Each structure stands twice: as C-alpha cells, then as structure tokens.
Amino acid sequence: FYACGSMVFAEIDTEIPLGIEAVTGLRTDYVHRGFQLAETALDFQLETEITLSNDNSLSLGFSHLSESDGDFNETSSYLELGHSFTQNLTGGASFTYRDRGGSILQGGFDLGLFTSYSINEIWRWRNELNFDLGIDGIYLNSELEWSKAISDKSFVTIKGGLSWVSDYLERDGLNDFHTRVTYTYALSDQISFTPFIGSSIQIDDQDADDILYGGLWFEVIF
Secondary structure (H helix, E strand, O other): OOOOOOOOEEEEEOOOOOEEEEEEEEEEEEEEEEEEOOOOEEEEEEEEEEEOOOEEEEEEEEEEEEEOOOOOOEEEEEEEEEEEEOOOEEEEEEEEEEEEOOOOOOOEEEEEEEEEEEOOEEEEEEOOOOEOOOOOOOEEEEEEEEEEEEOOOOOEEEEEEEEEEEEOOOOOEEEEEEEEEEEEEEEOEEEEEEEEEEEEEEOOOOOOOOOEEEEEEEEEEE
C-alpha cells in the first residue's frame, strides 16, 4: 500500500543520488490484495531510493498501520531492486516482511517480481507476481496507470488493475478489479497533500463485499 510520489534527489558525499519520502495519512478502510483488513486506520510510511548506476536502483521502505477503533495493526519493511532494460521498460525483484496483529491474513515474508512499461509520458503498465510465504499463496496483478499534470503544482493519477490468486486464504482464480484515483497538490518542492478514493470489486468470492474507500496522505520529501 505504499504511496508513490516524485522523489527529490540530493547528492551525498559519494555522489549516489538519495531521496527520502515520509508519508502519513488517514483512510476509511485498509484493503490489501482484495481483502479488507481494517476500517478507519492511520498509517505512516518512510521510503528511500538509491541510484546504484545508470540502469540499477535500490528502494527501501518501512511502514506502520493501525486501526483507529480495532485490533488490527501491521508493520512492514521492504527492499526492491530495479533494473532498466530499455528507456521504457523496467523490471526487478522485491523482498518484503509484514508483521500483523488482529488480521485475517497472517504476516510473513513476501517475494515478488515485477515489470513496469512506460507506454508514453502519461500511460504506464505494471505487472507483478508475488509469493506470499506467510499464507503460502500466490498473487498476480496487472495494472494500468494514467497520470496527468493539471498545473505546475498538481497532478492527477488514475489506476485500474485486475488480480488473480492461488491458495490465497481459500481463494483461487480471478480475485478483484481494483481502482484508485489520487490528486496531488504540492505546497512546495518538499511538501504535498494527496486525497484519494479507491475501490475493490470482488470477482469470484460471492461472500465478500465490494469495497469503496477514501483517505488523505500528507507527504514530506527531504
């Protein structure tokens, strides 16, 4: 559920570009891979990206989310290695660990592979395959993203994706169709606000409810 923002890079002594982004926010529901894990929740995220070379980058992140009026909480950390195969195509692998309490999904290690293809300046197509070792399940997701600048201080992003699962908490096959719309307004080069709305429409699980949620992120880049 990591927030994606534009990294502002600063040169350190070794001349390796380094960017750090801190995000805190409030959301009406926390949805993870089509599962509603919590209702009103507060979250905090810290992310950094290091450019290793012209073609390779390393991203690291930490996050914590807790339900405002409930037992659910989640703390996670991740590491992602990306490689640029061409100017438009990037691929890589991720390693994530999640610790959860009061959850229908167990925590544990998660191994992932991904590709990201920039169709043009406003369209991007991302695919990911994850092996969730906490529940011994497989998650496959394909997502299309459209992003457009509205002004020199704001932009809007619309995402839509389709997911498939295997042995994921007794789910098999097509999982959900999910969307998210975000609007980001930059108060300065370092501070921005991002309200968002999203949905998860269940496909094969007739017992699960479709979910509509919203929230607000406050982002600081340094």
